[in-house]
Amino acid sequence: MSVFSDKIKNFFGIGKTLSGEVFEDLTDLLVEGDFGAAGAYRLADELKDACKKEKVADGEGARKILAKLLEAMLLKAKKAVPPEGGGLAIILLLGVNGVGKTTTAAKLADKMRGEGKKPILAAGDTFRAAAIDQLKIHGERLGVRVVAHQHGGDPAAVVYDAVEAAQAGGGDVIIADTAGRMHTKSALVEELKKIDRIVESKAKDARYIKYLVLDATTGRNALAQAEIFHQAVSIDGVILTKFDSSAKGGVVFSLAEDLALPVIFLCTGEKYGDIKPFDSKTYAEEFSGLV
Amino acid sequence: MFDKLTQKISDAFRFVSGKSSITEKNIDDAVEAIKMALLEADVNLRVVRRFVNATIEEAKGEKVLRSVDPGQQFIKIVHDKMVSFLGDARQDLVLKGPDTISAILMLGLQGSGKTTSSAKMALRLKKEGRKPLLIACDLVRPAAVEQLSVLAHQIDVPVYKEEGATDSVKVYKGALDWARKNLIDTLIIDTTGRLQIDEPMMQELSRLKEVSNPDELLLVADAMTGQSAVDIAKAFDEKIGLTGVVLTKFDSDTRGGAALSLKTITGKPLKFVGVGEKPEDFEPFHPDRIAGRILGMGDVVSLVEKA
Ligand SMILES: Nc1nc2c(ncn2[C@@H]2O[C@H](COP(=O)(O)OP(=O)(O)OP(=O)(O)O)[C@@H](O)[C@H]2O)c(=O)[nH]1
Ligand SMILES: Nc1nc2c(ncn2[C@@H]2O[C@H](COP(=O)(O)OP(=O)(O)OP(=O)(O)O)[C@@H](O)[C@H]2O)c(=O)[nH]1
Ligand SMILES: [Mg+2]
Ligand SMILES: [Mg+2]
DSSP, X not given: OOHHHHHHHHHHOTTOBOOHHXXXXXXXXXXXXXXXXXXXXXXXXXXXXXXXXXXXXXXXXXXXXXXXXXXXXXXXXXXXXOSOSSSOEEEEEEOXXXXXXHHHHHHHHHHHHHTTOOEEEEXXXXXXXXXXXXXXXXXXXXXXEEEOOXXXXXXXXXXXXXXXXXXXXXXXXXXXXXXXXXXXXXXXXXXXXXXXXXXXXXOTTSEEEEEEXXXXXXXXXXXXXXXXXXXXXXXXXXXXXXXTSSOOOTHHHHHHHHHOOOEEXXXXXXXXXXXXXXXXXXXXXXXXXXX | OOOHHHHHHHHHHGGGTTXXXXXXXXXXXXXXXXXXXXXXXXXXXXXXHHHHHHHHXXXXXXXXXXXXXXXXXXXXXXHHHHXXXXXXXXXXXXXXXXXXXXXXXXXXXXXXXXXXXXXXXXXXXXXXXXXXXXXXXXXXXXXXXXXXXHHHHHHTOOEEOOTTXXXXXXXXXXXXXXXXXXXXXXXXXXXXXXXXXXXXXXXXXXHHHHHHOOSEEEEEEETTBOTTHHHHHHXXXXXXOOSEEEEEOTTSSOOOTHHHHHHHHHOOOEEEEEOSSSTTOEEEOOHHHHHHHHHTOSSHHHHHHHO
């Protein structure tokens, strides 16, 4: 898929025998894939041990073991709550500035509609310049209803109205956009908690799912974002965007291992169709260059 | 902030403090600590190697060997080296005089902060007594033109836009005409976000560059960017040519290793940092501040000087 996979493929190479140098090179590749330095050394050691134990001495065999180890890391994440199912569902998208929340909201609306649902988009970003217009344009293009207030309004009130609209029969899944906010700004994180409380009390019977949107080009700071937002509003999973970039997304393994957070969707472009469910096995194999 | 790294380096040198002999091992241990710290700060691996090699060379010289406290001396060398890698002198925009029209082209990945930084730049130039014009050349992202217009209104700077336009080059030409008639001296061109690997989009940017012949081509990059900062900067510099970098979202808690990667790979100065969402949240780049942050050492210089 990527240059990265090619590199991994090359250096494991078919028929290549394993040497200490190979494992050092692997560490470099992992680090350059945003896997994290400490984790990279650890994984390379694990791989070395596993190869010894299973008497694997060739590159191809080692690569398969690597994929298995990576998949095992991903499987440490908690099980994803499926967005499918009966009754009203509320999907809240949150994350730092510019990661792709609004675009992903539109993609999800399109996807849900394709699955026979009746989505409502809630314009919960009342802060950023033209954020409401941006979501409305998506709504128009998709033919999906957008519940919006004025710029500067209370985002919790917007989500409240969207829930009312849905409860009155206007839809069965709400996808709520929120303003981009730094996880380090406590006032903004508090605002998120307020939206959270409103949804909890207004839609007690609904399935309420919170996704943190992360940009694949983000480095190790993605972990800090996940940790702090998770602490604040307890997120159900991650949506990784901009995976069509040159970034390798190694941080996903740390999300699973350190925070037990699963990735739910992978976004690979700016078109509505550029979203797909995350699959641990495929991701691990792609990362290790098997596919 | 005087965290683990400073501690580790001090540990590496602890047994030699006050002695005149210092082993290679002391330096190697300290270098290893630096290397891990830089990688955790998202500095690209290749850049880390370059930085570390330069540091070792200097550390093995007389200065560390002879100093009373080699640990502290080593920390100071690392810090100073970092500052020099980031660019010693502060670099402002290089624009033509106010009697002619200068152009600034803002470019970068999706969501990096181009539109916001365009407005921030306009406000800054306006305060310096120039007459900037914001040009809405992002015709792709939904409501991008509206976003720029709202920001322009907030800071009371004119914006040029064409309803229903599909060709950014044509918009630029219209803007230039308008600027000439309205005594504008600086054009700030907001462009569509694009991946450096998207060839058609990179070509569009080339055309925009050709027609606008900008004085500044600024890569707007997110300070939280990881290892791929190097690929991004290299491609934009090779394919379009950069004159500098604007680093956004430094108000996050990122260590911001991308700053070192971007500077080392392109050799182009880091000019401004974005530190918030408001038009005022824009500062000149200060290498010494960012150096301490990347190293996770806080204000190292004053620490060392006190020691
Ligand atoms: N290449 C690529 N671009 C994307 C993807 N997802 C979103 N984008 C682009 O990234 C930019 C930012 O996306 P938005 O959806 O506005 O991001 P946001 O998180 O809502 O931003 P704020 O509301 O300002 O915090 C836009 O130009 C999108 O088109 C993706 O998967 N791949
Ligand atoms: N916290 C913080 N947010 C910023 C900063 N600079 C920009 N932003 C925010 O980041 C998001 C994206 O900024 P934009 O200016 O729309 O980015 P862009 O590069 O024009 O995005 P596209 O046009 O979609 O490619 C917005 O929510 C901005 O408010 C900054 O320095 N700090
Ligand atoms: Mg948004
Ligand atoms: Mg923009």
